[in-house]
Amino acid sequence: MVKAQMKIQQTAFMLIAITLFFVLAGMFFLSIKMSSIKISATELEEKNSKLLLAKLADSPEFSCGASYGTQATSCIDFEKLMSLKENIANYSQLWGVSDIQVWKIFPSENFDECTTGNYPSCGKITLFPEHLGNGTYISTFVSLCRRASDFGFPYAPYDKCELAKLMVSYNDK
Amino acid sequence: MINKMKKNKRGQEEMVGFALIIIMVAIILLVFLTISMKKTNEISESSEIENFLQSMLQYTSNCSINSNFNFVSINRLIQECSEDTYCNDGTFSCDVLNNTLEKMFSVSWSIQNTSQFRGYELMILQGTSPDPVILLTNISEGIKTNTSRGSFQPLTNYEQVYMTVYY
Numbered sequence: 001m002v003k004a005q006m007k008i009q010q011t012a013f014m015l016i017a018i019t020l021f022f023v024l025a026g027m028f029f030l031s032i033k034m035s036s037i038k039i040s041a042t043e044l045e046e047k048n049s050k051l052l053l054a055k056l057a058d059s060p061e062f063s064c065g066a067s068y069g070t071q072a073t074s075c076i077d078f079e080k081l082m083s084l085k086e087n088i089a090n091y092s093q094l095w096g097v098s099d100i101q102v103w104k105i106f107p108s109e110n111f112d113e114c115t116t117g118n119y120p121s122c123g124k125i126t127l128f129p130e131h132l133g134n135g136t137y138i139s140t141f142v143s144l145c146r147r148a149s150d151f152g153f154p155y156a157p158y159d160k161c162e163l164a165k166l167m168v169s170y171n172d173k
Numbered sequence: 174m175i176n177k178m179k180k181n182k183r184g185q186e187e188m189v190g191f192a193l194i195i196i197m198v199a200i201i202l203l204v205f206l207t208i209s210m211k212k213t214n215e216i217s218e219s220s221e222i223e224n225f226l227q228s229m230l231q232y233t234s235n236c237s238i239n240s241n242f243n244f245v246s247i248n249r250l251i252q253e254c255s256e257d258t259y260c261n262d263g264t265f266s267c268d269v270l271n272n273t274l275e276k277m278f279s280v281s282w283s284i285q286n287t288s289q290f291r292g293y294e295l296m297i298l299q300g301t302s303p304d305p306v307i308l309l310t311n312i313s314e315g316i317k318t319n320t321s322r323g324s325f326q327p328l329t330n331y332e333q334v335y336m337t338v339y340y
Contacts, residue, residue, distance in 0.1 A: 014191060021195060025202055032206070050220045074227045106232070106277045141224045141281070143231040156242040161231045163277060 049138040049170075056095060057142050057166055068145045068159045076102060076166065078146035081125055082114065088127050098135040099169040100127040104144060106163040120146055135169040142166045219322035222336055226326045229277065230334070236260035236269040247273065251332050254308060255299050267308070274312050282338065284315045292316045292339040299332045308332070315339065 056062060057074055061084055064075035081102060084091065102125045103111070114122035126132060141163065148160035230248040237244045238253060241261055245253065250273075253266040260266055274295065282293050292315025297308045316339065323337035 010187075017191075021198075025199075029202075029206075054220075054224075068231075074224045075231060106280045108280065140221060141228045143228040145231070150242070158233075158242045158244055160233045160244070161246065163228055163232055163281065 050140065052097070052170070053138060053140040053166060053168055056097075056100065056168060057140065059095075061091065061094075062166075064143075064145050068161065074141065075143045075145055075161070076164065078120060078144050081144075082116070082119055085114070085125060085127060086116075092128070097168050097170050098128065099131040099137075099167075101125065101167040102142070102144065103165045103167065104162055105141075105165055120148070131169070137167050137169045139165045139167040219324055219338070222322060222338055223324040223326075225281065226324050226334060226336055229274075230326065230328075232273070232277065234269055234273050236264065236266055237262070238266075248328060251297060251308070251328060251334070252330055255330060255332060271312075278312055278314070282314075290315070290338045290340050291318055294337045294339075296335045297332060298335070299330070 057076060062076045062080065064077045067077060068075065104123045108123060109121060111123040112118060114120075114125045142165065143161045144164035145159060145161040147157050149155055149157045230246065230251075232247045233244050234247055234250050235244065236250055236253070237260060238249070238258065239261075247270070250266055250270045254270050258266050260269060278293065278295065282290065284291065284293075293313065294317070295312035299306045299308050318339045320340045321337050322340070323335065325336075326334040328334065
């Protein structure tokens with residue numbers, strides 16, 4: 001009887017020890033898995049942000065379309081952008097973002113805000129200046145294109161595309 | 174007495190066996206964990222670099238071909254460089270391409286202590302594998318790490334543009 005009880009006790013202790021071991025191993029494995037889920041969630045959010053930028057850059061209000069040769073992607077029409085800036089009040093709720101900026105990266109003469117007075121020798125266009133600095137900004141490279149003329153229009157016009165960055169801010173959730 | 178000693182020995186044997194099983198399971202788990210967490214040196218695609226390459230190729234250079242105001246894009250300039258042509262002002266198309274890209278990269282991908290990336294490399298090749306001809310390789314800066322992202326753009330006339338950014 002005592003022998004049987006001893007055997008049962010031994011088995012019970014062994015089962016508890018094995019269970020504890022596998023619980024500890026499982027917790028360790030889960031903590032590693034959870035951290036990789038966090039990384040995946042961050043990557044997904046980044047992907048969604050990039051999709052938003054692509055949607056904006058290719059929307060008719062910004063896109064070059066076929067104006068500068070063949071249909072180009074990641075191309076923003078500088079002249080459309082200036083026109084949009086003048087009428088931005090009609091577009092405030094269209095894209096669901098807080099602020100949109102376009103910065104000329106190369107060649108960069110200055111970072112003056114573009115107006116009808118200094119166009120095109122300016123460096124930055126801010127569409128919603130009242131929301132400047134609000135939210136998180138994401139950015140992508142775009143081509144900023146316009147018609148240019150070294151001798152003044154309409155003499156010898158040509159297509160001029162420069163490197164720029166489209167920056168969009170959205171409110172954090 | 175002898176039976177008691179045999180019982181003690183049996184208990185010890187069982188404990189040793191149990192400990193061995195635990196150790197073997199722990200080693201197997203560790204090996205499995207190491208294999209699953211091993212990072213391979215793969216270049217993953219990046220939409221930011223892809224957008225940069227597309228925008229870079231559309232950039233209007235200072236090289237005019239055929240007439241004084243026919244300034245060509247980087248895309249066209251790469252083709253002109255592959256054909257060893259000269260711009261209207263007498264400069265070699267490959268020199269204009271190289272200078273323009275160097276300045277563009279130094280401004281757009283400026284490597285600083287606070288930047289996320291630690292190096293970049295741009296390669297423009299012409300021809301098909303297995304023996305493409307390298308047109309430009311000296312657009313690079315910083316250090317090459319095991320974590321990188323890149324993108325690739327095929328052009329007409331079998332030119333290919335590869336860009337890699339190291340993090």
